[in-house]
Amino acid sequence: QVQLVESGGGLVQAGGSLRLSCAASGRTFSNYRMGWFRQAPGKEREFVSAISRSGLTPYYADSVKGRFTISRDNAKNTVWLQMNSLKPEDTAVYYCGAGSGSYYNYLSYDYFGQGTQVTVSS
Numbered sequence: 001q002v003q004l005v006e007s008g009g010g011l012v013q014a015g016g017s018l019r020l021s022c023a024a025s026g027r028t029f030s031n032y033r034m035g036w037f038r039q040a041p042g043k044e045r046e047f048v049s050a051i052s053r054s055g056l057t058p059y060y061a062d063s064v065k066g067r068f069t070i071s072r073d074n075a076k077n078t079v080w081l082q083m084n085s086l087k088p089e090d091t092a093v094y095y096c097g098a099g100s101g102s103y104y105n106y107l108s109y110d111y112f113g114q115g116t117q118v119t120v121s122s
Contacts, residue, residue: 009116022096
């Protein structure tokens with residue numbers, strides 16, 4: 001089992017920044033690919049970003065490329081999502097996931113946290 005706890009969400013104006021954190025406990029963190037997904041009301045959960053086990057290779061959705069940066073520290077069992085130039089359409093609940101399959105498909109992730117709300121006002 002892996003327990004994931006997200007933090008760092010909040011209310012921010014358009015153009016602002018937030019840094020999400022996801023702290024993991026349980027099984028060996030470095031064994032897992034880590035990803036961030038988001039879900040807005042009435043919409044499906046969508047891929048935002050992911051990172052390889054080593055932390056060397058990041059992946060981004062086109063909608064956030066150039067604005068968001070994912071990173072991880074396996075010694076701290078933590079993954080972060082730095083979000084800059086936020087837009088109202090980024091408003092959603094953001095979930096951290098751990099898995100070993102596809103980076104992009106949330107169904108391939110074995111564990112998710114409870115999520116953290118991000119609200120971007122215009």
